[in-house]
Amino acid sequence: MKGKKLSIEMITKLIPSWKGKSVNIQSINKGITNINFKVFVDENAYFLTVPDSNSQLLNIDFSNKYYNNKICGGIGISPRVINFIEPENILVTDFIVSNPPYLKLNQNAGINIQLIKIIKALHSTKPFLKNFNMFKLFKYYLQLSKRRKIELPKSIDKYSKTIDNLGKILALHRNHLVPCHNDIVPENIINSHHQIYLVDFDYSGNNDFCFDLGNLSVEMGYNENQVNQLVKYYCGTIQEKTLSRVFLQSIISDIGWSLWGYLQSRISSLDYDFKKYASNRWERAVNKLESKDYKLWLACTNN
DSSP states (O other): OOGGGOOHHHHHHHSGGGTTSOEEEEEEOOOSSSEEEEEEETTEEEEEEEOOTTTTTTTOOHHHHHHHHHHHHHTTSSOOEEEEETTTTEEEEEOOOOSSOHHHHHTTOOOOHHHHHHHHHHHHSSOOSSBOOHHHHHHHHHHHHHHTTOOOOGGGTTTHHHHHHHHHHHHTTOSSOEEEOSOOOGGGEEEETTEEEEOOOTTOEEEOHHHHHHHHHHHTTOOHHHHHHHHHHHHSSOOHHHHHHHHHHHHHHHHHHHHHHHHHHHHOOSSSOHHHHHHHHHHHHHHHHTSTHHHHHHHHHHO
16 A cells, blocks of 8 residues: 555545544654554544555564554553554554653653653563564564665674674573563654653564663663663662663664664665664664673673
8 A cells, every 4th residue: 555645535445434524634754664644533633654665574564563552552551552454554543742752851861760660561561462583683684685785884794793692692581571662762752741652563572671671771872870770760779680681682772773774775765864873873782892891791691
């Protein structure tokens, strides 16, 4: 389905309950994966998302997204799912206005306790449909990028064995997986009337809880002290093994999303600087791999 050509006639045909009602569709120029719309049906507003033509190539499973989003909407930590239409993979949820945007609200504000509570609630809910493994996704993106002759950092081959070793170490901690979002960027956090919601469950799946914390820490730009606070607020105390694993998972998060960015720079039609997105994350990951702390994190995690 061509999301950009979505019409009122088409949408009311797919969602019969909206037929005969006043329907207005507005394109939302946000998001770097899907095509999004705000739909007014009489007095109610809904968020409608349609996969981009490359969503399947990026390994996004919309049935998985719907299943997991529905669970989280049911416990109040994400917008409530209203409808899911297959095979078009149209997902409709409540529309929640973020005011002010989470990123602007929290710049230099430290750790948000309410956000940590939302993440803990996410990790405590019933299992998601599928498991998520960023290391395997990285390997898939790497293979796909090389096959399409996409220009990648020259240092990728240099660090291949190091990354493989890191993947093997983190695999030892996949015996107790919990529902994770796996992409907690500021843009996927809504702040509405002092309530926080998570959105965009494209890559959600059962995972090591430390991945969500590590991913959050790099996407929010937390310093070392803030990562310590993050683990303390989540666990109740600063647990050195958990802290080390969070730092290691932050590296694999940056590596995986970096490859995602390089792939997107070739296949996406969206007006977004994916190369800058990718190179920033790769550089951040390499800096940690080269840091004096890296071997300490490995040793502590292995003990």
